[in-house]
Amino acid sequence: MLAVALIWWLVASTGAQTNENHLAGAASPYLKRASGQPVDWYPWGPDAFKRAQGLNRPVLLDLGAVWCPWCGLMDRDTYNNTDTAEYINQCFVAVKVDFDASPELVAEIERAQAVLNRPAGLPLTAFITPDGKLYFGAGYLPAVREAAKRSFRETAEEALRLFSDKQKIEEEAVQLEVQK
Amino acid sequence: MIMRKTAIVLVFLLLSSFGFGIDNLKLNPKLDYASDSLDGPLITGDDSQSGFVAGKPNYVIIYGEGCFNSKRQARRTVELYNKYRDRVHFVVIDLDVPRSPEQQKLVKQFYKGYIPHVVVLNVRGESLYNQSGEVDSERIEEIFNSSINR
Numbered sequence: 001m002l003a004v005a006l007i008w009w010l011v012a013s014t015g016a017q018t019n020e021n022h023l024a025g026a027a028s029p030y031l032k033r034a035s036g037q038p039v040d041w042y043p044w045g046p047d048a049f050k051r052a053q054g055l056n057r058p059v060l061l062d063l064g065a066v067w068c069p070w071c072g073l074m075d076r077d078t079y080n081n082t083d084t085a086e087y088i089n090q091c092f093v094a095v096k097v098d099f100d101a102s103p104e105l106v107a108e109i110e111r112a113q114a115v116l117n118r119p120a121g122l123p124l125t126a127f128i129t130p131d132g133k134l135y136f137g138a139g140y141l142p143a144v145r146e147a148a149k150r151s152f153r154e155t156a157e158e159a160l161r162l163f164s165d166k167q168k169i170e171e172e173a174v175q176l177e178v179q180k
Numbered sequence: 181m182i183m184r185k186t187a188i189v190l191v192f193l194l195l196s197s198f199g200f201g202i203d204n205l206k207l208n209p210k211l212d213y214a215s216d217s218l219d220g221p222l223i224t225g226d227d228s229q230s231g232f233v234a235g236k237p238n239y240v241i242i243y244g245e246g247c248f249n250s251k252r253q254a255r256r257t258v259e260l261y262n263k264y265r266d267r268v269h270f271v272v273i274d275l276d277v278p279r280s281p282e283q284q285k286l287v288k289q290f291y292k293g294y295i296p297h298v299v300v301l302n303v304r305g306e307s308l309y310n311q312s313g314e315v316d317s318e319r320i321e322e323i324f325n326s327s328i329n330r
Contacts, residue, residue, distance in 0.1 A: 068216065069215070069216055069217075070216065070218075070246055106293060107292055107293030107294065108293065109293070110293035110294065111291055111292065111293040114242075114275055114287050114291050114293075115284075115287060115288050115291075117278055117279055117284055117287075119244075119275055119276045119277075120244060120275040120291075120293075120295070121244030121245075121246065121247060121275055121276070121295055122216075122244075122246075122247075139244075139246075139276060140218075140246065
């Protein structure tokens with residue numbers, strides 16, 4: 001009986017470890033809600049950008065709120081999809097920001113995306129270089145293409161292509177002034 | 181004959197420098213004002229990508245389509261347009277679609293990161309109101325009335 005209980009505890013604790021990303025323990029309800037997602041989310045901060053620099057990958061930023069239905073839809077259909085999550089984890093460093101928790105940061109990001117002539121609002125999906133230049137972005141992205149609305153995967157692939165064009169990024173991207 | 185042609189060219193140049201701007205503004209009749217549903221562009225009109233036009237006060241709304249605060253401000257915007265269309269130039273900037281260079285100038289200059297965002301400019305392009313969030317029509321009308329013909 002004791003052995004069975006021990007095995008159950010081991011399995012349960014291993015599962016809990018693998019199912020939690022870097023948002024575990026976050027105070028923000030929006031981040032907390034995503035802590036069990038298969039995407040390896042980081043909160044905004046130096047750890048995420050250091051990792052992006054080390055891996056030479058763009059940062060995928062999801063900016064949303066618990067009260068935003070389109071954010072909930074993206075969480076449910078896109079970020080909870082294991083195939084999509086695996087793709088994100090292999091190609092990007094994923095960062096999630098709560099609209100309600102970081103007003104100055106949010107304004108900076110929303111403005112940067114609008115200045116870049118990309119959609120702004122919520123949810124906001126942005127692609128940022130490891131040194132903090134916002135170079136591409138979108139709003140709500142469905143898991144599967146809907147008529148003229150490109151899917152998350154198509155958009156992310158374009159972001160990866162653009163990431164290799166360093167000259168264009170240098171000319172057009174918007175440097176975020178916020179402290180990383 | 182030459183004078184007549186010259187006059188036509190001069191009138192054309194004058195109108196070009198002032199711009200024609202968006203006209204025939206209409207509110208999307210399918211808008212749901214109680215939710216963040218995506219109902220399409222909130223406001224439609226002719227030459228919807230126009231930017232600042234000198235010679236009149238300008239009212240600028242910067243909005244997102246899936247935002248019920250933007251929808252409510254869009255309704256006020258069209259009501260204001262119907263009342264002031266001859267005296268105020270209206271600029272409608274939809275952040276969900278690519279924008280013209282003229283509109284991007286306004287975005288870079290005034291947008292603070294939250295929607296809806298409303299700007300009122302005097303005839304010289306100086307800001308009289310520049311705030312995020314919904315704003316009562318009465319407040320905007322006060323600004324219009326104090327700046328028209330000045």
